[in-house]
Amino acid sequence: MSVALSAPADYEKLLENYDTWLFDCDGVLWRGDHLIEGAVDVLGLLRQRNKKVVFVTNNATKSRRSYKSKFDQLGVEAHVDEIYGSAYTAAVYVSSVIKLPKTKKVYVVGMAGLEEELQNEGISILGGSDPADNTLEPFSLADFVRDPDVGAVVCGLDTKINYTKLSKAFQYLLQDKNCHFIATNEDSTYPSSHGLLPGAGSISAPLRTALGRNPVCTGKPASTMLDCIKAKINFDPKRAIMVGDRLNTDILFGQAGGLTTLLVLTGITTIADITGPNASPIVPDFVTASLGDIRMAEKAV
Amino acid sequence: MSVALSAPADYEKLLENYDTWLFDCDGVLWRGDHLIEGAVDVLGLLRQRNKKVVFVTNNATKSRRSYKSKFDQLGVEAHVDEIYGSAYTAAVYVSSVIKLPKTKKVYVVGMAGLEEELQNEGISILGGSDPADNTLEPFSLADFVRDPDVGAVVCGLDTKINYTKLSKAFQYLLQDKNCHFIATNEDSTYPSSHGLLPGAGSISAPLRTALGRNPVCTGKPASTMLDCIKAKINFDPKRAIMVGDRLNTDILFGQAGGLTTLLVLTGITTIADITGPNASPIVPDFVTASLGDIRMAEKAV
Structure with missing residues (x-):
């Protein structure tokens, strides 16, 4: 009650x-x-x-820094270190909770805000906005060289989601049982200004399905x-x-x-x-x- | 036993x-x-x-006609009308089981083989290999005009999966409760010649997640x-x-x-x-x- x-x-x-x-x-x-x-x-x-x-x-597409501009724009006092977005908490999870060694890298299925937060925590990244992984060209495993230093895949909302990114992320998680699988959040949709669109939970769904396992989530709840x-x-x-x-x-x-x-x-x-x-x-x-x-x-x- | x-x-x-x-x-x-x-x-x-x-x-990426070439290549006698691929059964499901009216259209998340089978059954299609929907450019609902004639979304393995296709398919299914949601099959992975890759079940996963409901499947089992x-x-x-x-x-x-x-x-x-x-x-x-x-x-x- x-x-x-x-x-x-x-x-x-x-x-x-x-x-x-x-x-x-x-x-x-x-x-x-x-x-x-x-x-x-x-x-x-x-x-x-x-x-x-x-x-x-x-929100996993924006870094705290860029999310703060929303506060500024509406005249709400806020400091970057008071803002916890799921991109930031994913980065903190990698750096401070699982304490991924600095020699390791994160493969990113996500956007610039997520990359920025990971890099701010001193984490090396692959994928994300890399033009090589933002393509609709055919993907073949024959041409793929797995980077042995990838120790985690972090997946957020990614409006440039494609088969190359999904296949690479899948390979990292499939071939290395110790590779951490992390999702910023499980929101199935998100309210854009003109209506609902697929959310971060829908972007990680192909990986969850292909792997038959669920990621650790760093967003609410x-x-x-x-x-x-x-x-x-x-x-x-x-x-x-x-x-x-x-x-x-x-x-x-x-x-x-x-x-x-x-x-x-x-x-x-x-x-x-x-x-x-x-x-x-x-x-x-x-x-x-x-x-x-x-x-x-x-x-x- | x-x-x-x-x-x-x-x-x-x-x-x-x-x-x-x-x-x-x-x-x-x-x-x-x-x-x-x-x-x-x-x-x-x-x-x-x-x-x-x-x-x-x-196999949902090939039409029966193109799948037959595999039989031919290995010297196995087969006739097109003996071959039932999940792309074909998806088309038959639309034309002969739910009997979608000929004035209606299917929005396709899938490849040429699926399009070919749907068209062979006399079904009008949208999406699929249409260059406008095979893009990594940003998608905005503000610019999207929903075609009121779409009566079904058919989803197969699509190695050109992207946010525009997912968002359009999601809109058709979200806005019209009578729009049929069909998947060629639920295989989470498929064995490519160099190893496992995400399968048709992983491609429909974002839609299943965003909608909170499952498609009718036209593949085994x-x-x-x-x-x-x-x-x-x-x-x-x-x-x-x-x-x-x-x-x-x-x-x-x-x-x-x-x-x-x-x-x-x-x-x-x-x-x-x-x-x-x-x-x-x-x-x-x-x-x-x-x-x-x-x-x-x-x-x-």
């Missing part, structure tokens, strides 16, 4: 109880190109009270994402709260990591999804209509 | 009991570019006894393939036998269709796969080392 917040004292108590605030972005801070009313004020209030603010997004955040910042999960609009990613992610969860209704989830006969089995701790509601804390006596 | 054939009378009885002989090709008639010893003689013996001979292959064969030729399943080298495609296919099954050990399956503690739950009716063994029938008194 979720607690529906409404009184100023409810929000004030939230501010008192949680030091680290993790936010999903789209559907929470903004919706497409429109800011959620009051979101900037609430972030300001949290910063004023010395709260740690963390932005958690499954996988707890690996939280492990990556913890590898970079120190916080007490008991005093941390995850704010999101999606039950099966954001709220599940928070719950899997032992965080308190707050659902906002400005995104994908409606009140019917959390109450009544068809309610989801995923139950957030708290619910409020909009992130902006937290401004009410200032009215608490 | 399978019956292991060995005596001339065993093989003679098989010839007496079955009028229609369905064969998998690779691993049964040939292995790569090498004929299985005695295979040509056995096919000759069957034809001499007026048996109906049917070749059943999951799906009984839909047999429905397509039955739509073209008339035979009594009780007097038909399926000969194959793979338990989870050929033998399962025969069993699902109520056919008798004969496993040969010249392909992927070994004796250890069908006997002992780790035996497969898929049990063929009969087993023999090689198709060539059937020549022994001539020695029966």
Whole structure:
């Protein structure tokens, strides 16, 4: 059973109880190109009270640096080291969790943002935007020389997906049982500005099918994402709260990591999804209509 | 429990009991570019006894006409109308099973052989080898005009798979709940001459993932393939036998269709796969080392 917040004292108590605030972005801070009313004020209030603010997004095509421009464009204060995208957490997973030796390389099925994050972590990469692997020319195993230094395949959303990239990634994973198989996230689709398109989970699907095994995921709801955040910042999960609009990613992610969860209704989830006969089995701790509601804390006596 | 054939009378009885002989090709008639010893003689013996001979292959990149050249090259007598490839059965499924109206079109994720079979069945197609859809340029839904006449998406092995094709196929299936979703086969990999590569099942995986639903399959082991064969030729399943080298495609296919099954050990399956503690739950009716063994029938008194 979720607690529906409404009184100023409810929000004030939230501010008192949680030091680290993790936010999903789209559907929470903004919706497409429109800011959620009051979101900037609430972030300001949290910063004023010395709260740690963390932005958690499954977007795997953008580096944190380029994702920050979205914040800038909407006038939301954010620092690169507060932003955790699934491309970045994939890179952190490789460098800091599995600690891939520096002599090893990563074969990338993904775009420039993913490459940038991997390289920023000091990881050597193959594939990705390499013109040789971005082709619709026939692929033959006879002409393929496997690089013995590849120790991981990282797969994100890749709108230049093709048979050469898939076949190379497949070979690295098939021929070397120790080669790590990592996916930025499992989102089957993503909402483009004109509608749904295949997401990162659909791009890794051919590899999952051909190999008959699943990758480690570094995006929500996988707890690996939280492990990556913890590898970079120190916080007490008991005093941390995850704010999101999606039950099966954001709220599940928070719950899997032992965080308190707050659902906002400005995104994908409606009140019917959390109450009544068809309610989801995923139950957030708290619910409020909009992130902006937290401004009410200032009215608490 | 399978019956292991060995005596001339065993093989003679098989010839007496079955009028229609369905064969998998690779691993049964040939292995790569090498004929299985005695295979040509056995096919000759069957034809001499007026048996109906049917070749059943999951290969979806070749039309029957072009697949026949493989038979010709190895000196195996075969007629185009005896060959059932999964590209052809996909076309027959569209024309004769679901009976897609002639005003409708099929969006193709696949290669020339699949297009040829669909067109031979009088079906209008989109996608496939169309240069506009074989591109790594960015795809935007804003520029995409959905053809309202598309009534089915057919997906086979496509080594020119790309985001534009996947996104268009996804849109047709997402926007129209009545649009048929058909896959030639679910083979996750296929054995190229230099090793395993992603198969048709891996090419349809992004669509299955993005849509959260599975296609109708027109290849082995799906009984839909047999429905397509039955739509073209008339035979009594009780007097038909399926000969194959793979338990989870050929033998399962025969069993699902109520056919008798004969496993040969010249392909992927070994004796250890069908006997002992780790035996497969898929049990063929009969087993023999090689198709060539059937020549022994001539020695029966």
